Amino acid sequence: MEGDELELFSRTLGAAAEAHSGAALDAALVELGWHEALADDPGAAVSVLFEHQGRVPCTSSALDDVVTQALGAGPHQDMAVVLPWLGRAEPPARRDGGHLVVEGLGTNRLLGAETALVVAQGPAGDVAAVVKTSELAARPVRGIDPALGLSAVSGAATALGPLSALHPGDWTEALSRGRLAAGHEMVGASTAMLELARRHALERVQFGRPIAAFQAVRHRLADTLVALESARALLDAAWHEESAGTAAMAKAACGGAARTASRHCQQVLAGTGFTTEHPLHRYIRRVLVLDELFGSARSLTAELGREVLARRRLPTPIPL
Amino acid sequence: MELAAFRTALDQWLDEHGDALAPDRPQDTLDEHMAQLAKVKRLTFDAGFMRFGWSERVGGLGGSPLLRAYLGEALTTRDLVEPGIYSMTETLAPTMVDYAAPALAAEMVPRLLRGDETWCQGFSEPGTGSNLAALACRAVREDSGWRVTGQKVWTSLAQYAQRCVLLVRTGPVESAHGGITALFADMERPGITVRPIDTLHGGPEFCEVFFDDVVVPTGRLLGQEGQGWSVAMDLLPHERSTALWHKAAFLQRRLQDLLDTVAEEALDPVQVGETVQLLAAFRARSRATQHQLAAGERLGPETSVDKVLAAGAEQAVFDLVEAGLAVEVLLGDGSSASRWRSEYLFSRAATIYGGTSEIQRNIIARRLLDLGDDR
Numbered sequence: 001m002e003g004d005e006l007e008l009f010s011r012t013l014g015a016a017a018e019a020h021s022g023a024a025l026d027a028a029l030v031e032l033g034w035h036e037a038l039a040d041d042p043g044a045a046v047s048v049l050f051e052h053q054g055r056v057p058c059t060s061s062a063l064d065d066v067v068t069q070a071l072g073a074g075p076h077q078d079m080a081v082v083l084p085w086l087g088r089a090e091p092p093a094r095r096d097g098g099h100l101v102v103e104g105l106g107t108n109r110l111l112g113a114e115t116a117l118v119v120a121q122g123p124a125g126d127v128a129a130v131v132k133t134s135e136l137a138a139r140p141v142r143g144i145d146p147a148l149g150l151s152a153v154s155g156a157a158t159a160l161g162p163l164s165a166l167h168p169g170d171w172t173e174a175l176s177r178g179r180l181a182a183g184h185e186m187v188g189a190s191t192a193m194l195e196l197a198r199r200h201a202l203e204r205v206q207f208g209r210p211i212a213a214f215q216a217v218r219h220r221l222a223d224t225l226v227a228l229e230s231a232r233a234l235l236d237a238a239w240h241e242e243s244a245g246t247a248a249m250a251k252a253a254c255g256g257a258a259r260t261a262s263r264h265c266q267q268v269l270a271g272t273g274f275t276t277e278h279p280l281h282r283y284i285r286r287v288l289v290l291d292e293l294f295g296s297a298r299s300l301t302a303e304l305g306r307e308v309l310a311r312r313r314l315p316t317p318i319p320l
Numbered sequence: 321m322e323l324a325a326f327r328t329a330l331d332q333w334l335d336e337h338g339d340a341l342a343p344d345r346p347q348d349t350l351d352e353h354m355a356q357l358a359k360v361k362r363l364t365f366d367a368g369f370m371r372f373g374w375s376e377r378v379g380g381l382g383g384s385p386l387l388r389a390y391l392g393e394a395l396t397t398r399d400l401v402e403p404g405i406y407s408m409t410e411t412l413a414p415t416m417v418d419y420a421a422p423a424l425a426a427e428m429v430p431r432l433l434r435g436d437e438t439w440c441q442g443f444s445e446p447g448t449g450s451n452l453a454a455l456a457c458r459a460v461r462e463d464s465g466w467r468v469t470g471q472k473v474w475t476s477l478a479q480y481a482q483r484c485v486l487l488v489r490t491g492p493v494e495s496a497h498g499g500i501t502a503l504f505a506d507m508e509r510p511g512i513t514v515r516p517i518d519t520l521h522g523g524p525e526f527c528e529v530f531f532d533d534v535v536v537p538t539g540r541l542l543g544q545e546g547q548g549w550s551v552a553m554d555l556l557p558h559e560r561s562t563a564l565w566h567k568a569a570f571l572q573r574r575l576q577d578l579l580d581t582v583a584e585e586a587l588d589p590v591q592v593g594e595t596v597q598l599l600a601a602f603r604a605r606s607r608a609t610q611h612q613l614a615a616g617e618r619l620g621p622e623t624s625v626d627k628v629l630a631a632g633a634e635q636a637v638f639d640l641v642e643a644g645l646a647v648e649v650l651l652g653d654g655s656s657a658s659r660w661r662s663e664y665l666f667s668r669a670a671t672i673y674g675g676t677s678e679i680q681r682n683i684i685a686r687r688l689l690d691l692g693d694d695r
């Protein structure tokens with residue numbers, strides 16, 4: 001998708017994200033043909049939807065579809081996915097005899113769906129299986145961002161039907177797509193924070209002039225934009241190259257940019273931004289969780305450094 | 321020619337002519353870097369590669385500016401040219417193509433591309449660093465041209481240069497942006513004195529240039545009289561586009577060189593990971609800028625983002641060098657140690673030259689975030 005078509009797609013999804021959240025947004029996405037777009041042009045479908053989700057902010061269970069589609073197992077609107085536990089990158093289950101021992105997270109789809117897709121690590125590689133959600137204990141988590149609608153999922157379940165063996169790299173592919181989706185959502189949320197802080201800086205008058213006239217304020221906002229633009233550039237490169245390494249760097253850059261945006265925008269919004277009467281807190285809560293999901297900026301950066309040192313080789317540079 | 325075909329042809333030619341292109345002497349001084357640059361430009365021009373991406377009107381062979389980006393990347397990656405001194409070509413030639421009289425551009429640009437000449441950029445003055453619009457170097461109009469009197473400073477490579485893209489004040493002092501004119505001056509004219517300035521990193525990279533009643537003929541006007549600010553505003557994004565892609569290739573190469581030589585346990589994995597990410601993000605951003613340029617888009621203040629990222633990546637890479645190779649950088653006297661030390665020290669200026677990081681942030685705040693006036 002590009003040009004007018006992409007713009008129309010973005011406007012349509014933006015309006016849906018403004019109007020709906022949770023199950024209602026899921027229903028709207030079906031209506032709007034987002035799943036067909038996900039199959040045809042995953043880069044456009046994921047970037048546009050998740051940036052809108054971050055910007056509003058609202059939630060959906062589209063992350064389930066991103067992961068199942070990458071695994072070649074869907075999407076099916078009535079099947080949820082078990083995501084890795086917070087901060088983890090490996091599959092959320094392991095094989096134990098005839099059982100799959102699960103410990104992970106679910107989106108708002110998990111509590112309502114009858115079945116869930118689970119990827120498990122086993123002695124002979126990763127396998128994917130569909131299990132009954134009734135065999136798992138799912139507990140809604142409130143935590144720092146109750147509006148996100150996550151559930152903690154655990155238990156031992158038996159596969160419905162045969163296990164399907166995944167190829168090496170399949171989980172990494174699904175993980176990369178999940179990382180990019182979370183990255184776009186953080187970029188959307190950070191863009192919204194920057195706009196809130198920018199508007200406040202122009203309206204708030206102190207010492208007889210808008211605080212936007214003070215260089216200390218201007219440079220905080222400029223640094224936020226630089227961090228956001230560098231995260232966007234890495235997201236684009238990751239879609240363009242389809243490289244797991246670049247996707248991990250993009251996720252780390254998005255997490256870093258979101259923390260930079262939170263810090264600077266909260267400082268510029270000052271007392272106002274510390275209240276729950278102002279929307280800033282919703283974004284700050286959201287990006288803290290998204291940064292940890294599928295591996296935080298901190299852990300991905302350290303892991304990248306260890307890999308580079310072990311191999312004594314830089315990742316292949318992004319080609320012209 | 322398309323990028324893929326150009327890449328294949330250039331890589332093959334570079335492989336075949338490696339011996340002829342390699343430096344004849346060790347690259348320890350600026351003189352040696354300049355001689356090597358001139359040699360590589362001549363060989364790549366004569367083989368045609370240096371002419372791609374430039375208009376036929378100035379002796380080029382046409383094609384996308386992406387070809388220029390790749391040429392500089394390939395030459396830098398093979399350590400054949402020092403990208404800082406190579407960047408003057410990418411900064412000054414586009415200005416001549418856009419603003420010089422056609423016959424002048426056609427005569428002069430091939431000399432720069434072929435390495436027959438070196439050009440410099442006379443912008444900054446002792447009283448005018450970040451505040452370019454306050455420049456005071458004065459040009460008085462007469463029948464045959466202008467008489468220029470004043471001083472420039474931080475003028476890179478002026479001691480080697482035959483020509484100078486020069487900003488002068490032709491309007492009254494209070495005319496600010498509106499009273500500036502761009503000229504293309506000959507550096508061998510009577511009345512010009514060049515004094516190289518010794519620097520922290522060991523090379524007299526830049527100079528003071530004194531103009532004492534120097535005559536610049538009418539035909540050497542770039543754009544219109546009083547339009548010098550627009551010329552400068554169109555030139556500066558070129559300083560932050562193709563040349564920065566070459567800088568990214570240089571940083572990639574030197575970071576890999578570090579990994580090839582550094583002792584086990586000498587580097588902190590977190591610092592390595594951060595640096596690799598900063599470099600990848602800078603490269604991803606610069607790649608997008610190269611493609612915008614190739615699509616014919618006019619580059620503007622958004623290139624200040626590229627410059628901030630470039631400066632951050634350069635300092636991060638050489639912070640890592642200083643941490644990992646402390647003994648070489650601090651105590652070494654050999655050729656390799658001297659090079660690491662010089663590059664480390666030069667990287668300290670990355671947030672200063674070409675518009676300080678503060679000025680870049682001011683541009684971002686005003687032009688990209690629309691935060692209004694800062695007074």
